[in-house]
Amino acid sequence: MRNKTILLASRPQGTPTLDNFKFEEREVPALQEGQVLLKALYVSVDPYMRGRMSDADSYVAPYKVGEPISGGIVAEVVESNTDQFPKGTVVLGNLPWQQYIVHHGNGLRKINPAIAPLSYHLGILGMPGLTAYIGLLHIGAPKAGDTVVVSGAAGAVGTVVGQIAKLKGCRVVGIAGSDDKTSYLKQELGFDATINYKTATDLKAAIKEACPDGVDVYFDNVGGEISDAVYLNLNNFSRIAICGQIAYYNSTSVPTGMRVEPILLKRKAMMKGFIVSDYAADFESAAEDLAKWVQEGKLQYQETIMEGFDNIPTAFLGLFSGQNTGKQLVKVAAREG
Amino acid sequence: MRNKTILLASRPQGTPTLDNFKFEEREVPALQEGQVLLKALYVSVDPYMRGRMSDADSYVAPYKVGEPISGGIVAEVVESNTDQFPKGTVVLGNLPWQQYIVHHGNGLRKINPAIAPLSYHLGILGMPGLTAYIGLLHIGAPKAGDTVVVSGAAGAVGTVVGQIAKLKGCRVVGIAGSDDKTSYLKQELGFDATINYKTATDLKAAIKEACPDGVDVYFDNVGGEISDAVYLNLNNFSRIAICGQIAYYNSTSVPTGMRVEPILLKRKAMMKGFIVSDYAADFESAAEDLAKWVQEGKLQYQETIMEGFDNIPTAFLGLFSGQNTGKQLVKVAAREG
Numbered sequence: 041m042r043n044k045t046i047l048l049a050s051r052p053q054g055t056p057t058l059d060n061f062k063f064e065e066r067e068v069p070a071l072q073e074g075q076v077l078l079k080a081l082y083v084s085v086d087p088y089m090r091g092r093m094s095d096a097d098s099y100v101a102p103y104k105v106g107e108p109i110s111g112g113i114v115a116e117v118v119e120s121n122t123d124q125f126p127k128g129t130v131v132l133g134n135l136p137w138q139q140y141i142v143h144h145g146n147g148l149r150k151i152n153p154a155i156a157p158l159s160y161h162l163g164i165l166g167m168p169g170l171t172a173y174i175g176l177l178h179i180g181a182p183k184a185g186d187t188v189v190v191s192g193a194a195g196a197v198g199t200v201v202g203q204i205a206k207l208k209g210c211r212v213v214g215i216a217g218s219d220d221k222t223s224y225l226k227q228e229l230g231f232d233a234t235i236n237y238k239t240a241t242d243l244k245a246a247i248k249e250a251c252p253d254g255v256d257v258y259f260d261n262v263g264g265e266i267s268d269a270v271y272l273n274l275n276n277f278s279r280i281a282i283c284g285q286i287a288y289y290n291s292t293s294v295p296t297g298m299r300v301e302p303i304l305l306k307r308k309a310m311m312k313g314f315i316v317s318d319y320a321a322d323f324e325s326a327a328e329d330l331a332k333w334v335q336e337g338k339l340q341y342q343e344t345i346m347e348g349f350d351n352i353p354t355a356f357l358g359l360f361s362g363q364n365t366g367k368q369l370v371k372v373a374a375r376e377g
Numbered sequence: 378m379r380n381k382t383i384l385l386a387s388r389p390q391g392t393p394t395l396d397n398f399k400f401e402e403r404e405v406p407a408l409q410e411g412q413v414l415l416k417a418l419y420v421s422v423d424p425y426m427r428g429r430m431s432d433a434d435s436y437v438a439p440y441k442v443g444e445p446i447s448g449g450i451v452a453e454v455v456e457s458n459t460d461q462f463p464k465g466t467v468v469l470g471n472l473p474w475q476q477y478i479v480h481h482g483n484g485l486r487k488i489n490p491a492i493a494p495l496s497y498h499l500g501i502l503g504m505p506g507l508t509a510y511i512g513l514l515h516i517g518a519p520k521a522g523d524t525v526v527v528s529g530a531a532g533a534v535g536t537v538v539g540q541i542a543k544l545k546g547c548r549v550v551g552i553a554g555s556d557d558k559t560s561y562l563k564q565e566l567g568f569d570a571t572i573n574y575k576t577a578t579d580l581k582a583a584i585k586e587a588c589p590d591g592v593d594v595y596f597d598n599v600g601g602e603i604s605d606a607v608y609l610n611l612n613n614f615s616r617i618a619i620c621g622q623i624a625y626y627n628s629t630s631v632p633t634g635m636r637v638e639p640i641l642l643k644r645k646a647m648m649k650g651f652i653v654s655d656y657a658a659d660f661e662s663a664a665e666d667l668a669k670w671v672q673e674g675k676l677q678y679q680e681t682i683m684e685g686f687d688n689i690p691t692a693f694l695g696l697f698s699g700q701n702t703g704k705q706l707v708k709v710a711a712r713e714g
Contacts, residue, residue, distance in 0.1 A: 301648070
């Protein structure tokens with residue numbers, strides 16, 4: 041059977057390009073006892089994957105040149121040699137970018153198609169949703185009445201951060217890169233104020249205006265000068281959850297800029313980097329809350345879905361120019377069962 | 378009675394100089410009912426006072442131009458109109474830089490001269506000791522076997538940080554600015570390794586060598602490139618207590634340099650600024666531990682004592698060129714009682 045796969049062709053210097061990816065056709069091997077044949081339905085593309093394309097020392101193992109790139113995928117069992125995953129089961133797993141995948145079943149999680157659209161399990165009910173929940177509530181620890189600022193606010197994580205903060209009674213300010221995005225945040229998701237960082241002439245002043253009582257919690261997805269402007273408005277005892285630093289992912293030298301440390305001292309503030317996978321013990325209760333809020337209509341959720349396996353690299357590259365509103369996915373195939 | 382006082386003559390631009398101070402003679406007013414006449418014995422000079430000399434927005438109120446500078450002083454009651462503080466009592470207070478001070482008694486703390494030399498109450502048993510204790514144990518939270526790095530290691534706070542970390546079973550590495558200081562830390566205080574940042578050719582490599590298992594806790598008094606070199610050796614889940622940032626206290630523009638945020642993310646690390654005065658609820662138990670360790674000989678303590686009221690500004694300025702080993706004080710007068 042014909043099966044396309046996407047390999048890492050070379051490690052990017054700076055911003056990745058299509059040249060860093062290579063398409064290849066491979067034979068799908070015959071199923072052994074205990075194995076399943078998976079058909080990829082939805083493929084997740086995420087900013088953290090940029091780190092894995094380099095061989096720098098990082099918290100996740102780098103992809104290998106000449107081997108398939110992998111990530112979160114929702115797939116359907118289309119052939120099965122195990123009772124554990126009958127034909128027609130939909131699963132979530134960390135899987136290679138391939139149309140079909142032969143798999144032993146370990147690490148696959150069954151998805152209940154009744155609770156939400158299948159793609160939600162790569163977003164609000166998956167890693168991005170859990171990242172928002174845990175970073176905001178465990179590190180940011182907002183109290184009702186606090187002002188919460190989130191950067192990358194229109195992304196898969198940021199949209200959930202802002203909505204949970206609203207559910208907790210906070211004033212929520214979102215920073216994003218287009219008027220379409222800020223309108224969406226304000227009108228659809230109920231953010232109290234928004235800032236378009238691309239058109240703001242004085243970011244520090246814009247944040248001060250949006251946060252008249254200062255900033256108590258900052259959920260940071262981006263870093264760089266956007267974050268500097270937030271730091272200059274921090275309150276005493278504020279908390280900063282560092283979730284992403286997309287401003288630096290493509291930088292080829294050690295990032296420099298304004299020092300945050302003197303501000304942390306002056307404001308007695310706390311800053312912590314985190315990766316959601318370190319909080320596995322909290323996933324179950326967090327996922328329950330998220331599913332409940334989605335079903336009750338308290339969490340809105342938006343996806344940008346590109347169609348076609350061949351478009352996976354393009355969808356990934358779009359993350360770095362801010363193409364997506366909400367979670368960026370690629371739909372590779374329709375469900376058969 | 379003749380009484381000298383030291384006023385803030387002008388706000389410093391950059392590094393303070395003697396010109397920023399002004400000596401004046403004032404009459405000592407007659408005692409009212411309920412008041413005491415204090416004679417200053419020991420005057421504390423501390424880096425944080427630099428911040429109060431500016432009128433920048435800060436966590437402590439700025440000194441006023443034309444008014445006396447104030448800080449921690451150990452003084453003796455030489456006349457008393459209150460039973461609460463009989464003549465001969467030794468007290469600790471936040472007091473103006475004057476030889477004699479008329480005081481209503483509020484906020485003065487009695488000192489027991491039997492437990493330790495009087496000057497210790499401005500150091501290891503006072504704010505610097507409490508700062509070390511609380512910053513290290515509450516924020517750094519070292520576990521036995523952890524590697525703890527302290528910058529400004531030979532200062533009033535740093536010497537206590539390192540010794541407490543040793544008591545807790547950690548590997549302790551101190552960074553200081555002379556071979557005399559590093560020898561003292563290693564030979565007298567039992568630090569496991571030391572780095573002279575003025576002679577090290579490659580600070581990052583020097584820290585790596587001194588911390589073969591990486592850095593779990595960093596207690597930072599200095600900021601700047603010394604801290605950058607530590608950041609580059611942080612372990613996953615490390616903790617950074619920001620106590621001081623003396624590298625920037627005299628800077629006249631917004632400090633810039635290497636970004637720490639991407640490292641905090643990569644290392645899932647936590648950084649928190651703190652000021653000991655926010656932890657008043659913990660002072661009593663902390664002070665008990667410190668006094669016990671001093672009396673048991675488990676905490677060594679060193680002071681640099683300059684003599685004479687007129688030398689207070691000089692002693693203060695010396696803090697910024699690293700003149701002192703241990704706590705810098707000025708002895709103004711001998712005890713009468």
